[in-house]
Amino acid sequence: MTLMDTVFPGLVQVIDRARALGAAWEDVTVPFVASAEDGPVSHVSVMRFAMVLDGTPTDVGCLHAVCTHPAYRRRGHYASAMRAALAFCDERYPSELLCTAQPEIYEPFGFRVVDEHKVVAGVAPRLDRRPMRPLRLADEGDRAVFQRVASRRAPVSARLGITGPAAVFVVNELDRPLFYAEDLGAIVSLEVAGDVLCLHDVMAAELPPLDEILRRLPAPVRRVELFACPDGLGMAGTAEPHVFVDGDDAVGGAGAVRLMVRGPFPEGPLMLPRPFRC
Secondary structure, three states, X not given: OHHHHHHOOOHHHHHXXXXXXXXXXXXXXXXXXXXXXXXXXXXXXXXXXXXXXXXXXXXXXXXXXXXXXXXXXXOOHHHHHHHHHHHHHHOOOOOEEEXXXXXHHOHHHOOEEEOOEEEEEEOOOOOOOOOOEEOOOOOHHHHHHHHHHHOOOOOOOOOEEEEEOHHHHHHHHOOOOEXXXXXXXXXXXXXXXXXXXXXXXXXXXXXXXXXXHHOOOOOOOOEEEEOOOOHHHOOOOEEEEOEEEOOEEEOOOOOEEEEEEEOOOOOOOOOOOHHHOX
């Protein structure tokens, strides 16, 4: 944790907050560490993602929190930790994925960049609104709602969908807007900017159609941007290239965070949803 906080200032604070909400980092990740005389100097962690890829339930290894202490870089420590992590993955998973702003350091280990696309569509304003309520993970009652819904969530897409682990969702969405539609049994990660809905994830045992989500917004919108594959929500739209920057929504530019995969993976327009980008 000290090493990670040196390389990623503030990460441990986020991890501690998530742990206090029942989403413990150490429960879902396996660390691989290279050490020197001062202790751990390089780190690669592996999480099991329960996914659906091209209609097939598949466990995938997610590599994350990859870091090396600045004073120990270019000495082979990262390569040592990465080789150990990938040997672990090779015994368990057909594919691995990660998100990074430095693709070049993963390409020698067999990872390749996957271009991502959001799906956009114009929609007619819905006048028969039934607003959802905010869901706050810091509230004990809302946390129980989240845990119940997360435990039996359906993948948001059969092309590229994820059902767990829920702890990753909590870490990534801890300070982002979440809403709960009780009548749908659905938790929605979204933002509304003017008349544009940015939709990141829908968590429910049975996914509602997009139209039902639109009816529950606090105000009508005229455009939807979905940062996931659209099939699970029945959304028809146009695929547009999209690159995350520093983990948030932005297009292109320096610091672009790319999805990389190793092994078999779906082809064509797709998106790894924001709540599961490590």
